[in-house]
Amino acid sequence: MPAAYALILDDHPLVARGVAEFLRSRLPGLDVVTVPDAPGLWQALADRQSAPDIALIDFWLADGAALDLIAQLRAQCPHTPLVVVSGDDDPGIAARVQAAGAQGFVHKQEPPETFARAVEALLGGMTWFLATPGAHAAARNRDLPVTPVELGLSTRQGEILALVLQGLPNKRIALQYNLSESTVKEHMSAILQRLGARTRVEAITRLRGKRLVLPSADAD
Template identity: 30%
Template sequence: MIRALLCDAHPLVRQALRQVLAEAGIDTAAEAPDGAEVLRLVLAAEQPFDVVLMDIEMPYRDGLDLLRRLRSECPRLPVLMLSAFSDKQYAVRSLKLGAAGCLSKTADAAQMLAAVRTAMGGGLHIPPDVGAQLDGALERRGRPPLRQRLSPREIEVLRLLASGRSVAEIAAQLELTAHAVAECRAQLMALTGMRNDVELALYAVREAVV
C-alpha cells in the first residue's frame, strides 16, 4: 500500500487530507505538525515514505527550506507542496526547488488525488496557471530559450524521449550507440534539473520543443 506523510500545522487540514487519501487506498503512515518533525520522520523511517504532502508554511522550519533539505537527503522522494495563498509565486518557487508538484488547499478531492498519482508516477503536477507563471518567471530572469541552450542532437533526443521512445529505439533511429543516447539523456536531465523521462517530456512541452 502507498505510504504518505502528511505535513500541516492544522489538525483539521490533516484530517481532511487523510480522508481523501484513504478513499484512494493510500495509507497515511505518519503526520507532522511542523518542519522539524517532518525531517525527523523522513530520516528515521525504517520503511521509506512513498509521497509527502507538505504545507509551504510550516512552523519551526520554512516549508521551502525544508523542501531543499528533503531534496538533498531523499532526492527520489516526491514532495507535493500545499498552499493556502493565492499568490502563485509560492508554487513557482516550490517547483524550481524540486517539488513534484503544487496545489491549493482549496483543491477538491479529484484534484488532490490526481496530484498524488502524478507525483508517485514520476511526473510533475503543475496547474496550467502556475505553469504559465513559471515560464514567465524564467523568461524574466533572462534565461535563453531551451532551443538556444541545446545542440541539434540534444533537441532531437529530447523530442524523441518526449514522444515515448526508448533509448534503444532512439539509438536505432538516429544511428547512434545506446551509450551515446544514454549520455545525452543524462546531460539533458542535468541541464534541465528533471529527474526522469516523464519530467523531461513535460519540460519539453513547456519549452515548446515538441
C-alpha cells in the same frame, strides 16, 4: 521491504487529518503518517528508516515558508515525489517550490478530485503544476458573494474563516488578531459546526462557488 507510506507535514491537525483520511480513502494500501513540524518530519523519517513514497507539505508553516525544508527533504529523499499545497494566491509560489525541488503544487481551493489526480500523477512519476492563482482570483469574482451573517457566523468568526480559506494555521491567525490559540480553536469549532463540516478541508469544499465578503467595520 519497507511498507509504502505517505508523509504529510501540516501544522494544523484538522487539515492534516482531513488530507490523511482522504488519501486513505483513495489509496487504501498506502500507510499515511502526519507530522506537525520539521522536527516531527525528520523523526518520522528516522523511525521509518526509509523514504516516503510521497510527501505532502504545506507551504506556510508556523515559522514561515517551507522552501528551505523542501530543499532539505529533496536532498535527503531524492526519489520521493514531493507535492506542496497552499492557499496563497501569490503567482510565484508554484515556481519557487518547483525550483526548491518539489514535483507538484496544488492550491487549497482546488476540489478534492484535483488533489487526488495530482497525487496519482506524482506516484506515477509525473509532475503537477497546473495551479494558476490568477485563474483562482478570476473565478472568485464570479462566485456568489456571502457574508458571515448569512453563514450564521459572527464578524470575528468570518474574519477567521477568511484566513482559513487562505490556508493560514491557527498560530498565524492568532497572531494576526492578537488572540490566544485556544480562542481561535473555539471559534474554529463553532465555524465547522455552522458549516456542517468536520475538518477545514470539508469547510473549504463546502464554500466552493461562494466568495466570503467581510464587513468593512472593525469587529467589536
